[in-house]
Amino acid sequence: MAQLLALVEKTKPYPLAVAGPADFRCEPVAAVDPGIVLTEPGHSLYCLDHDTRRALFTRTDVDPCGAPFYFQAQYEHATGLVALSYDELHALPVPGEPSGVFLYSTGRCGSTLVGAALAEHGELTGLSEPDVLTQLVTLAPRLREAELRDLARSCVRLLSRGRPVAIKPRSFVIELGALLHDEFPQFAAVFLYREPLSWARSTARAFAGYDPALTTDPAAVQDRLGRLIPLVARWRQRVGRLLSPEEVMACQWVAQLERALALRHRGVDVFTATYEDLLADPPGVLAAMFAHCGLPTGPAELPAGDSQEGTPLSRSATSARSGPGFDETAFMRTVAELWVEALR
Template identity: 30%
Template sequence: MDQKSENNHLEHMSTAMYKGRDYVIYLMSFLLYRFTRSIIVTFQKFTWAITGVENIRRDARRGLQFRQSAHVLDIFWKRKFLPHTIADPKDFIALHSCFKHPNYVLKPNVSLYCMTKTDAIFVETPEGTNIYKSQQHNSYLYEAQFTNAKKIVMMPLASFHKIASDVGNPKVPTIWISSTGRCGSTLLGQVFYRIPGMLLLSEPDAITNLGYLHKNLSLQQGEYEQLLASAVRLLCKPDDRYSMICVKARPNATALSEDIAHMFPQIRQIFMYRNSLKTVWSYLALLQTDPASQALKFIMDNKVISTILPFFRTGVYNYYVKVNAKEIEAIKPSKLSTVGIFTAAWAAGVSRCVEAREKGIPILPILYEDLMKNPLQSCIVLFNRLDIRKEYLSLAAEAFKVDYQKSSVLGQGLLTSDTRRAIPTECRVEADTILKKYSLPKLGERVEVPGLLRFE
């Protein structure tokens, strides 16, 4: 027995060492990528100045080279540290190819990837590759774009706004889904995806980028509003293949839904949420899926280590909560445990919807537990509210029979999190304190947002 126990111990140590080696190699390769990118970008400044590329780029930013203001670059190398990090131009090392008319981005295989203070970044995929279709198979838009991108197109904001103005507001019925995350919003997106002619844009990061730029005060209010309007127009650009559009935003960008409602009152908005305790448990389940996540949770929940390294807690808080959060001085991100951070993420999203409803904005709240009681009846009620043809009901209801996220890291714990396991008393008190500051009931208690959709 002792021999077997010793063998198991040695086996676990060996496995841990191999995984540790793999993570070190992964980290080193990412650092090599970033180092290589910095060298190439620096070198490009000189070569582009000599060849005249930089002159055209500078004139385009000034509005003097509109017809050549779409800068097309061939992707040489691409790398993200984590698959679900927010889209960024640094995801690519790209080399100059040519300049095109801004209408180039209206091609079906070119899509808006992310935003910066100075440029709109598009990605181009091979002809015939439908990155929207791939989202049926557990892929978010930013993932499909990154995986399939062969070129990037950089466009100064002046040209971006001009093209967006020419495109105009969405020409087809559009649905916008916001959520707290870990609440079945992907399932709801798939319900709409099954409607013939529906274009699903699952978590476009151009919207997420703008939320962070605005929250960090990198954009003035007027700049932010103009960029948000242009981003929505080009995300929803005309495409003969689609007669409806569904946009499912990242949970950390719920705050933008109110601005969307003011700019595009014709867009029908939904807010999806779930019981707070189950949501927090589902988020916690994510941190048990691999050694790196487990290590992150250990660091964040260890009072000594998190005091020495507070940026772990602050970084995770900023990712999940910052854009949606209220300015509550008593909540200090560096003092929150993982339970506290995920509770704050849930509370911030829900409070945003409550505030919008109180202002008279017709966002339609949907509670996951209510939606799942009778899927077909839920589809009937939902389709009636959204004026969707009833002939698609049977197709839409089929989505409830499939767990689209069962093989995904993000799917871990969505439907199977064990809420019977007690959250430590200290963490529960922390969660209840946060919820109280947001004027919400205690952890696990039912919350009915004003205007909650009834499926009876």
């Protein structure tokens, strides 16, 4: 039987940390029917606890669908949890087949706004950064491929719940793009990115100080990033030292572009646009994107306002941060070096 858990304390180390079982301190209450997560309102899949082979569902009094960050709304509004074994997770009778759009991106490129536009005008349920998919990236090296595919199928089924959805994962989930499109070929694929130097400036400002360990334990931060962006780990091993901020950002940008290109090479029909395209011609880009996804005619403009209002990445929050200075020449040099390696 599934386990009902009483929430004792929220223990997430910082707001943008990837969701995990250590985010909550809980006490068991009672055994419950696993179907409670489908039949009682307010339950949504939060994360996996792979050490105990369980999936954790938060119970909230608000719907995290449509929030700027799904994982953050789940955490902030959680009032309790339910734990299901992997077997119970796979056996849940979710109605219908998942369908919709996977919206991949490098981040800092208008993807949250585009995800909101897809949901509002495309008659889709918006899921912006469900972190159980981010977790799967970190778990992938520990799993047999069959188990990884089983978990991916069940997670997407539980996120979709039979509704057409616009799933905009964190940028790291492009690492699973090929697997997700093998399992869900009915989903349309979109990839958004930003020119590298503009992206790096925005990223450096947005994520300045997001993790306290950046200054207290940078090696641990790069260990975590290496599980999300394998190129970070490989490049760090190659140079034999901690990477500079410029090198870490270059690894992220190049790795995610390379993964998008690899999807195309596998024959996946990926609609690709840049942040610069969106700024120059919103109606043209949106119309082409909606047509690619088989959706009704798109909006003439992107949604007004700040799509990340109320989060650590809102305009007001990021504008208040000067961000660390970084060597733009070193960043672009590393981007070039990494592309040479990727093309070999």
